[in-house]
Amino acid sequence: MKEILYHLENVGVCYRHFSILRQHRDGEIWALKDLSLDIFRGETIGIIGRNGVGKTTTLRLFANIISHDAGVFECYPKRITMLSIGAGFDNYLTGRENIGLNGRLLGLTKKRIGEVIESIIQLSELEEFIDLPVRTYSSGMRTRLGFAIAYYADPEVLLLDENLGVGDEAFQKKSTALIKEKLASVNQTAIIVSHSIPLIKEICSRVIWLENGRVQMVGIPDEITRAYQEYVRSSCPKIANTRVNLTK
Amino acid sequence: MSFQFSELVLFRSLAELRSESTHSYAGMLWWLIRPLLSLCVYGVFFMLIMGVKEDHFLLFLFTGVISWEWFASATLRNAGSVAGNRPLLLLVKLNPALFPLSISIVTMVKFLLGLLLLIIVVACFGSMGLSSTALLLPILILGQLVLVCGVGMIAASITPLLPDFQLLLLTVIQLMMFLSGVFNRIDTLPPTLRTWLSLNPMALQIAQYRQVILYHELPKIQDMIYIWGFGIVCCLIGYALLTKFRTTYTKIW
Numbered sequence: 053m054k055e056i057l058y059h060l061e062n063v064g065v066c067y068r069h070f071s072i073l074r075q076h077r078d079g080e081i082w083a084l085k086d087l088s089l090d091i092f093r094g095e096t097i098g099i100i101g102r103n104g105v106g107k108t109t110t111l112r113l114f115a116n117i118i119s120h121d122a123g124v125f126e127c128y129p130k131r132i133t134m135l136s137i138g139a140g141f142d143n144y145l146t147g148r149e150n151i152g153l154n155g156r157l158l159g160l161t162k163k164r165i166g167e168v169i170e171s172i173i174q175l176s177e178l179e180e181f182i183d184l185p186v187r188t189y190s191s192g193m194r195t196r197l198g199f200a201i202a203y204y205a206d207p208e209v210l211l212l213d214e215n216l217g218v219g220d221e222a223f224q225k226k227s228t229a230l231i232k233e234k235l236a237s238v239n240q241t242a243i244i245v246s247h248s249i250p251l252i253k254e255i256c257s258r259v260i261w262l263e264n265g266r267v268q269m270v271g272i273p274d275e276i277t278r279a280y281q282e283y284v285r286s287s288c289p290k291i292a293n294t295r296v297n298l299t300k
Numbered sequence: 301m302s303f304q305f306s307e308l309v310l311f312r313s314l315a316e317l318r319s320e321s322t323h324s325y326a327g328m329l330w331w332l333i334r335p336l337l338s339l340c341v342y343g344v345f346f347m348l349i350m351g352v353k354e355d356h357f358l359l360f361l362f363t364g365v366i367s368w369e370w371f372a373s374a375t376l377r378n379a380g381s382v383a384g385n386r387p388l389l390l391l392v393k394l395n396p397a398l399f400p401l402s403i404s405i406v407t408m409v410k411f412l413l414g415l416l417l418l419i420i421v422v423a424c425f426g427s428m429g430l431s432s433t434a435l436l437l438p439i440l441i442l443g444q445l446v447l448v449c450g451v452g453m454i455a456a457s458i459t460p461l462l463p464d465f466q467l468l469l470l471t472v473i474q475l476m477m478f479l480s481g482v483f484n485r486i487d488t489l490p491p492t493l494r495t496w497l498s499l500n501p502m503a504l505q506i507a508q509y510r511q512v513i514l515y516h517e518l519p520k521i522q523d524m525i526y527i528w529g530f531g532i533v534c535c536l537i538g539y540a541l542l543t544k545f546r547t548t549y550t551k552i553w
Contacts, residue, residue: 067551112550116393119547136391144319153315156308157392185322 054092057129057209057241058114063087064122065109083109085265087123093208096235097243098256098273100280106265107245111211114243129241133158133207137198143187147178147197150186154198158205168204175230176200177223192219199227203234210234210242249277309398313405320406328413335366335414346483359422359514364482364506366414371448371502372473374407378452379469382542382549383460389550396542396549400452408445415441422513431516440512443524444505446531453538460549481506498523501530 064086069079084106091097091114099107112118115134116127140157141150151172155165173182176196178189186194196219212231219227235242235255246252252259252273259276261268268283269276321327339362346352346361354360381399382389389396415437423430458465480502486494487507497503505527508519 065551112390117390117547118550132393134391139391140388142315142319144322145315149315149318152311156304156311157388157394159304161304162307162311 054094056090057093057127058089058091059126060087060089060123061125062123063113063120063125065106065113065118066121083265084113085122087267089260089267089270091241091243093241094238095241095258096256098252098259099243099245099262100247100249100252100259100277101262101268102284105262107262108213109265110260110262111213111243111245114209115211129208131159131207132209132211133202133205134211134213135199135202136213137195137202139198141186141194141198144185146185147176147182147189148173150197151201154201155205158202159207160205164206172197172200172204175203192223195219196223203227203230208241210240212242212244212246214246249281253277305395305398309401309405312398312402313409316402316406317409331410331413332417334410335362335369335417338365338369342483356428356514359418359428360510361483362414362418362421363509363513364480366411366418367444367506367509368477368480368482368502369414370407370411370444371451371505372477374404374448375451375455376466376469376473377403377407379455379459379466381452382456383463383466386460386549389546396456396546397453397539400456400538400542401449404445404449404452407448408441412441418513428514428516430513433512433516433518436512436519437509439524440505440508440519443527443531446535447501447505447527448531450531450534450536450538453542454534455538457538457541457545460552461545476500476502479503501527 063084064082065084067081067083087110099110101107109118111134113120113125114127115132117134140154142153145153148169151169152165155168155172156162160168173179176182176193176199178193178197181189181193186197189197199219232255234240244252244256256273258270259273260270261276261280263283269279324330326333339358342361342365343358347357378400381403382396385396385399388394419430419434422428455465455469479497479500481497485507486497486503489497504523508523508527511517511519
């Protein structure tokens with residue numbers, strides 16, 4: 053039997069305009085409503101939907117970064133990492149020092165960092181610059197370093213928000229291939245938010261389509277993405293017409 | 301608190317010290333220059349303008365200034381630490397206590413340099429010298445660290461929920477400076493006022509530093525227990541608040 057990692061029953065998440073003096077009932081936004089779902093070890097879940105429907109909120113909920121305000125939310129994995137490129141970098145520290153800091157923030161132990169530091173440097177292709185302060189790096193170099201650290205963070209559940217591949221074209225191919233390879237492993241669980249339907253179809257075992265904070269459909273990728281694309285086309289006829297006119 | 305979290309706190313503190321030291325040309329020297337400049341400002345005011353003529357007043361003042369600056373700068377920075385790191389908290393699941401704890405350690409290291417300077421001056425240049433009572437300093441320093449961490453965690457936990465708190469805190473810290481015996485001895489004050497001031501752990505803490513460094517006296521055991529107790533209770537409250545509100549901080553708008 054598959055090992056269950058998340059169990060959600062009618063989960064809701066609400067953002068409030070918080071005031072310690074009084075609760076603003078009118079300042080409530082329910083970003084997620086009635087989400088019911090089980091996620092098992094080894095699955096790759098894709099989340100699709102238009103902007104502002106609650107995709108990032110769902111990821112933050114799975115990452116244990118935000119709490120739920122309604123329903124039952126059970127989360128069993130201990131090491132969950134959102135592939136957040138370069139979160140917490142200190143510009144005045146060198147690349148090597150930032151690997152130590154960022155790696156620890158992502159939950160790596162001192163011993164593990166010692167074991168993988170050379171691999172991280174090699175993967176980021178920053179051998180010559182690793183002992184220079186990060187403020188001297190280009191944004192591409194920062195992203196590469198961030199990706200390499202996150203890649204070696206080795207979580208039970210990997211959460212990705214749009215950024216499967218990063219950096220220039222060559223590094224993008226390399227990083228995408230590495231992530232795909234990681235996701236192919238039997239025990240790796242991942243939850244991916246993406247607007248790229250071909251990617252979702254290629255790597256996900258199940259897809260959740262969110263609309264206005266609610267689950268519209270859950271199921272196999274081909275079926276859900278087809279329904280989603282039809283919905284987008286039918287709900288945005290103006291955009292579709294404009295495109296047709298432009299091509300004429 | 302797990303071993304891995306303690307290691308993260310220590311690593312982040314060292315990283316911040318290293319980072320701060322590269323911000324300016326004088327680097328780490330600033331950690332010595334800053335208390336010396338504060339001392340000059342207060343020295344000019346009290347000795348030249350107010351005409352204070354007490355023996356060793358500068359050493360008395362320096363002891364108060366460095367320990368107070370540790371408490372005040374840590375508390376003010378801690379108050380904004382969780383709110384200021386919200387973008388990071390939105391990306392990585394972290395225990396928010398990391399921020400106030402590492403700031404408390406960073407500010408302690410700066411205090412230790414000031415203290416080292418004070419000890420060198422007292423031991424080598426003053427007519428007083430140092431006595432064995434100075435061996436109690438590590439216990440006093442640890443006591444203040446617990447206090448700074450506790451007050452800092454409480455301040456850090458409140459600001460994201462009530463941003464006005466940070467503005468109010470500035471005034472409270474200013475007032476507290478005059479009520480902590482930085483510039484005067486508490487035991488020369490009227491008894492009623494003295495009783496109230498002795499509830500202020502920083503007033504007792506500063507008096508204790510002076511007792512062991514300048515007057516070669518043993519500090520009162522009940523004062524030490526009070527400071528440690530106050531600090532531990534604040535730590536427990538602050539840690540509990542930060543843990544309780546961890547996932548709320550990321551949802552406030």
